Amino acid sequence: MYWGGNPAECHPRHFTKYTLMQKSKFLPRGRKDRTMVLVDIRETKSAKASDIFLQVRPGKDFELITILRAMIKEQHVGDEQIAETGMTREVLDDLVHRMKSCKFGCFFFGMGLSMTRGKHMNSAALLTLAAEMNAFTKFVAMPMRGHGNVTGADVIMRWQTGYPFGITFNRGYPRYNPGEFSTVDVLVRGDCDAAFIIGADPGATMPQPAIEHLKRIPTICLDPHVTHTSNLARVHITTAPQGIAAPGTAYRMDELPLPLKPALKSPYPSDEEVVRRINAAIAEKPFWLAEGSQPQMITNQV
């Protein structure tokens, strides 16, 4: 079940490599052995690939998920509540029956669920539905992520700091608060006096006040291309493109690390090499805090 995502256009290899077409030991007929359901507010190209397309009324995803949570437990749901989501009882009865009788179910949810009305509450509701489905059969849920290797950034931040994003080190140790310490919030508030940007183009996507702040402060940008950000940066270091001319690791959406093997040579250094050289140069300078001016450890954060 894809929910609020359009893999046919956004993750074009997903059907063929992972979810629909592959023949396997227990599903030897490939596509024929699977049922695909798409839930979305409009009939996207992915609908053509689906067996069942459910057009949910915009902003009613949370309600629909909650109704499904009730229906799998055979709790009462009123007709008017179902109608509000754009569904009929017949369609949902059939869906619940299919979900319960499948051997292995998987939800893939996209930004159509996680970034629309309800936001993280929608994601939480769907994850709960997947967890509760395990009372009947095997069910899992996985987000469909955007941007190349955003998962890799999450994974590494987690092992080094405990948190995936929205982290500040301004007390010398990692703290987390999306909405306060996320890049966009820090920039809009004007809370930083320098910016180092790697593998992203905030100059193209962030709100104007954030961009204005990037222009005000020394912004350093590492990118293979000239971008909106590199145009407003004081320093742009051209680097070799990852996976094409620079080696490395990319994380798939399911957090599986894949090695990148460059096909071409580049006259430019890799991002890694540039960062290492900057680190080495900083290490030459005196440490920015006087020795002994801070505790090594605090036992209880306040």
Place this chain on the structure above:
Amino acid sequence: MLRITGGKVYDPANEIDGQIKDICIDDHGQIVDSVDGGRTIDATGMIIFPGGVDVHTHVAGGAMNFARAMTPEDHRRTQAFIRTKNRRSGLGGMAPTTFATGYLYAGMGFTTVNEAAVPVLSARHTHEELADIPIVDKTTLTLMANNEIMMDQMEAGEYERAKNVVAWYIWAAKSYGVKAVNPGGVAAWKWGADAKQLSSPIAGYNTLTPGKIVTMLATICDDLGLPHPMHLHCNNLGAPGNISTTLDTLKHLEGHRAHIAHSQYHAYGGDGWDTMCSATAQLAEYFNTHPNITTDAGAVLFGDTVTITADGPWQHLLYKLTGRKWGNLDVENETGCGIVPYTYRPSNLVNAVQWASGLELMLLIKNPWQVFLSTDHPNGGCFWRYPEIIQLLMCADFRKECIAKLPDKIKGRITLPEIDREYTLYEVATSMSAGPARALGLTQKGNLGVGCDADIVIYEEEDDVARMFSHPRYVIKAGEIVIEDGDIKETPEGREFLVKPNYAPETHEFMRPLFEDCYTMQFDNYPVELERIENPVMQPLKLEK
């Protein structure tokens, strides 16, 4: 060069029990007979142990990293390491960050850890995380007992092929040995089922049973000459009455070497949560008569933690019992894992039985070379709480005080109140260092003899045992003083120990079509490149000539 003089040395590998003895360390970080010059540490009034070795812990990898993501509320309240000139910042707590993990282990005198559960698919990730754990040396074990390619060979009765496949996987993962978790049960979990009986066929298979996997995999580990035998998490973990499953499993291991992981979770009597009781006496009796088997306690400490295991079906049950957060990961056709935060409460009878059972096993198994200190971090409690367990083992009076705080209904369910044994320092040194090092086949660890790695911990002798073991005066890793007077002085990189078991050269091409049939990545990208391992050290196989 370094010389340590005047300290009382506890070195069970060389049967040194508290004698005052000098220890000399050369410039290569090894223990030698004598040195000229260099620093001298006067350890008069102090006690000297070989650096601790954790035989079973979970410190890195996909599951641990998932647990970190699931517990930001704990990161927010726990101890924090502040960045200094030679140290990275990090957070402790239930699922510590990588840098903090190194500082915390070294901070209590542990210098080697065994990451006990690594799927091959995410081995590349695990090694990169391990490279970010400073100071300590590491080994990793590859999850095999639910690997469908191996299971297919076993079902077909192709022992030689199964052996080659296991050896190939170990080298593909660049690991140190084999971990078996709930054999067959994790594969069955992909069908929403479990494998609780050793003699029943596994879901998705016709004849293959968990019992067959246990015996064959133990044989494979022996035949491959792995320095560490099969590391087994038995079927039916955590369930009341599971002692029968555990004893049945041990019968399937007759004649083989094996390490039974966190046996506390496998030593329960009773037939339901209401009647659950400790059955450690039976299990300890088995160990006392079978010296070929080692184990670690998997002791439980009261408080908050997060449980992480490849045992997916068990974690689903725990989620249903607690109603707390639940993470589930299925790792293609290799294994799976589940994550559930958990709080052990003394007022909860089941938790109280678990708390007592872990200690009972450590006290009832007579030979400290057979039972090792562990909490199955983070499952039974966090590793940085080991000193609390040492105190419980060394002080019978303290233990009695703790037992008195348990609910009255605990009477008759545990044997701990009747046990008077107290660990000696020599036994503690065996259980936290020399024993696990020997079980892991790490001959250069847990040993203060000439030629061994100079991983040494020096404690200021004092009556408060928990304090003493949590605040070493010095910790020396590979001859370098990393902790001095409670401060982290140096944070050198650790090493990773690997083995390369022998397999038939055609195994690679044999694997290719099977792999391409069921995996979602490219075969040629699958094996972890040796260059990805930071400071690899090849450990020899134990092969008969």
